[in-house]
Amino acid sequence: MRATLRWANADLRAHRGQTIVSVLATAGIVASLLLAAALFSYATNPWERIFSQTRGAHVWLSTGADADVAALTRLDGVADVSGPFPTARTTATSGGVRAAVEMRAAAFEPPEVGTPALVSGQWLDPEKPSGIVLENSFAQALWAETGDTLTVPGIGGTRTLKVIGVAETAEPHYRPGEQPGVGWVLPSTLAGTANTADGDAGQTLGLRLHDPRDTDFIVQRAVTELGADQVAGVTKWQEARADAEEGYRLLGLVFGVFGLGALLAGALVASGAISTRIRGQLRDISVLKAIGFTPGQVTGVFLIQHLAMALLAVALGTGTILAFGSRIPGRVGEAAAVWQELPGHLTLVLGLPASAVLLIVIATGLAAWRAGRISPVPSARTAGTGTTVGPLSRITRSALGLPLGLGLSVSSTLVLGWRSAFPRRPQAASAVLRLAVPLLLITVALSVWSTMERFQEHPEQVGLPTALTARSGHNGNLTEQQTRRLLAGHPDVTGVHPGAEVDALIPGQTGTITLRGLGTDAHPYPFTVEEGRHPDGPDEAVAGQGLLELLRAEVGDWVRMTVGGRPQILHIVGRSLEPADGGRVISTSLDTLRDRTSAMRPDFSLLELRPGSDPRAVSAELGERVDGGLEIWEVANPADGLSPARWGIAGLVVVLALIGFTELLTTIGACVRDRGRDLLALRAIGLTPRRISGVVVVSTGYIALAAAVVGIGGGVLLSRWLIDTQGRLSGIGAGIAQLPSVWMLTGLGAAAVLGAVASALLPAARVSRRRIADSLSETL
Structure with missing residues (x-):
């Protein structure tokens, strides 16, 4: 065990650059997955987010105006209260649109419990006695915004109020004929409405509990304390959550599918990177076997190495997000800050990194087991692993322009790049597949985005x-x-x-x-x-x-x-x-x-x-x-509930792009290693250093092109099937899918190929400047 640990440490120190890149790439993937999870939770748990931000009440009681609600503050299990707020139910009109509203008298300072989260405008101001703050869903029903006016019945006629703010709460949303909207006004404004003069007044009180599971018990005690005749209505937090999350189930399903896809893509990339790293250390494995290491010890060496790298990367990525995620500007930082207070946060923070480590261990174990079976004899190793490349075919020689031993033709770089990209079918297919999976998922994400735009920009095409x-x-x-x-x-x-x-x-x-x-x-x-x-x-x-x-x-x-x-x-x-x-x-x-x-x-x-x-x-x-x-x-419009998905889909595309870039670095490293071993042969047939670099760049471009064709083509087919299947299961019906435009898909493929070519330029230039002696030693 001591020898195993010493050799693993020496190998990591000998390959510092490769180790650092691998750790940073894995840490970046883990950090991106955690940020994506934060965005997904932020978008798919709107009620939980608002409840946490506003310190929402678990129970809202509507009582008569004369009810003694002060006794409720002393009930066991009640942590804090919001209100009581004197209320009056009336009808508000804005631009000819009418809706029922519960007007609440509030102080100049927002309540500490059930604090309305302002979306726009400001809170009540004593200098604006005719101001009103509307709950967001109620404002949307009235088509009212900050600065608009609305009218309500008043003593001696109607009274005009000015909307000075729009806010969100964790209470049930406005529903025509069922649930009135909420508007906060100053006490003097409430006293001037017709309903208070007619005696149709009341009060509303919110209770925040120590334990949300005690909701039913606290409600029973509150009704007993006040008297059933004094309680006009009770709203529990479970009802408000169900009302808010009804339109977000599809959003949660979409994000769940994409999250699993991202984990799959990350697993494939980790497997490819580990396998490529082990294939590049065949000489080291021969040395280990020559000095007496058993297959089990060889397997243990690589397991220890990659387990240590995975733990370091996971700790680095997770620690960075926990420490600095909330400081990221914009919606991402806000999501990371709120995410820590949402349910399921701890499960995701522990589960995602643990899943990443588990996938890396599984991929490393399979690759290390194969490494333990490699023969220490070079000739036997070559024959056993199938790493040799056959002679040039007649078509290849014709394309190279070398049938009579004349000079190289212009097509030599392209043809040799093709041959270099696909020397062995299994390995080439594996590299193409690993790079195609992120592109496939990106295509699906863009298709979901295009379908949402179809609902919003062309609703007549989807039944609206x-x-x-x-x-x-x-x-x-x-x-x-x-x-x-x-x-x-x-x-x-x-x-x-x-x-x-x-x-x-x-x-x-x-x-x-x-x-x-x-x-x-x-x-x-x-x-x-x-x-x-x-x-x-x-x-x-x-x-x-x-x-x-x-x-x-x-x-x-x-x-x-x-x-x-x-x-x-x-x-x-x-x-x-x-x-x-x-x-x-x-x-x-x-x-x-x-x-x-x-x-x-x-x-x-x-x-x-x-x-x-x-x-x-x-x-x-x-x-x-x-x-x-x-x-x-x-x-x-069903797309209204999916509007938060835009940030989530954008974050997902970034995660998938990072996964694809990591796989691209693995592919480039494999190409550079193979071309380093072929450097002697390439120079022997007359290739200049520039053309050798071109072979590496072109081979990488071919792999990216093949992955783009497979990934984007498969993504188009999968997208239509997934979206139409979801439409059928939801009852809307198949036929709602809208694929991205041809130009967008072409741009995605071109970006993948150009990115691969640009990433390969520097490594290709380095391999072409290597000495022939170094290349000769790698073939032994």
Whole structure:
């Protein structure tokens, strides 16, 4: 064991440069994976992030205005409180858009528990008595931003408030008809609203607990302490988390797949680097065997070496991120700082480095086991390992321009570079595969990015041809037809489609689906049909992927459902992309529903907008045109929940690029080593040092080109299958994938080849200046 350790130490010192590069590369990969994990956790755990940043409350209680909530602060298990905040529920209007709001009276200083995290603007200011701070989801529903104004009922009329800030909280988001929005105002502003004058006032209190698992017990004690008649509502942190994370499940799945892919790519790179390093030490292995080392001791030497290097690299990469990650400017540093407070942080910090060490140990063990079987006799070693390269073929000699022993042709560098890049099929295929895997994953990441851009820039191609949903206010003086004429009169509105939506029972009455009537026979709704055709006759409909799988139906089938106790039979003539309700939607024209149910009336209108129009500006102008107000909201886009993925995908591309660069350095090192051994032969046939350098550069370029073709081509095929499969499983339906442009893919391949060529220039120049005596000694 002492001899093994001494030789391992001597070998590492003899190859300081190679050891340092290997350690730094591994440390960089580990650090990049940890940063990517921080970004992924930051993006896929929005509620956890906000809860940690704002010191959120685990329980929110809505009580009567006279309830004595001071006793709740003394309950065992309550660590701190937020409030109580006097509240009043009312209706806010901004640009004609109305929504329910819970106005809370707050102090000039934000509360220490449940502190609203400002997205824009500022907190309440005594110099701005008419200011209001809106919760982010509520502000989006009102299309309101910092600086906008909104009106609320007040004593003696309406009162105008100015939005001075928008903030995020860990409470449930605004949901029309279910959960009111939240707005913070000064106590004097709250006292002037109509609801407080009518006695419809209350108060809200947040409780932060020592142990979140005691939530149900604390709620029971709080209700008992206050009295059930004083408690109007209870919101627990589990409900808020479920509400916030509902739209991020797909994002977590995407990042999980990419994370596993990055680990796979890192494992392949580590395996290739270790195998290449051991192949370059065949002479050293012969010396070890000659002085009496057994195969087990040879294997142990390399295991000890690479285990020590892996532990050093992992410690260096992990320590750097933990110590300096939060100091990185921008979103990355913010993610690294918040990540330490998120659940699962310790698991990832320990799991990722441990996985990296395990992969390196496995790869080293396999390569070291093969090294232990190598014969110490050079001739036997060459024959056994298949390292010899056969003679030049007739085609190769013709390409070289040497059939009569004349001078070298211009193609000699290219042909010899090709022969140098692929001397042995197994090793060449392995090098190409290891470099192709990062390129494949980068192509998949770019495809996901392009698909998200398709949802946002061309929603009409993915089942979202309309941008706004409008419903006239209950206090309006216009009929539905008059309202639609006013909506259609806006210059940016290109289509107004009346619609109705009801729940229907499936055959057997074991579940419900959504039955929609959209458009009319004269003005049909522009469904996005991926299979079949548009409905253009009586009783014809299109269905989403989720409904087809639920009913085990296909395009062309007739389906029967029950609506309000009456049967409804429709002929499915097409499969449409349906982002809503998990695709469990069947849609026909409104006229078809009216024929079956005379009482069916349109209760909303879907608006098509001119390309490039601003939905917020259109909704504000429409709200002002309709007397009595207009309930209007944006059609939900699945890509809105994936917007945080952009930073994560960008970080992933950087990680994969670093992994690919590490593999490229391994490939260049192998080419330089092989060309060093062939230096005597290359000079003997008349190659100048410049052409010898060219052979090394060209061989590296060929390998990168082959990897680019395999990786990008495979990535294109895999991307379409993965994205369409996810679309089918989510119910939207296959056909949503958008591949990157040809120019982007060409640029990716060109960047890989040019990067390989540029990285090989300096090592190639060094090998061409080596002495022939050194090259001769390496062949022995």
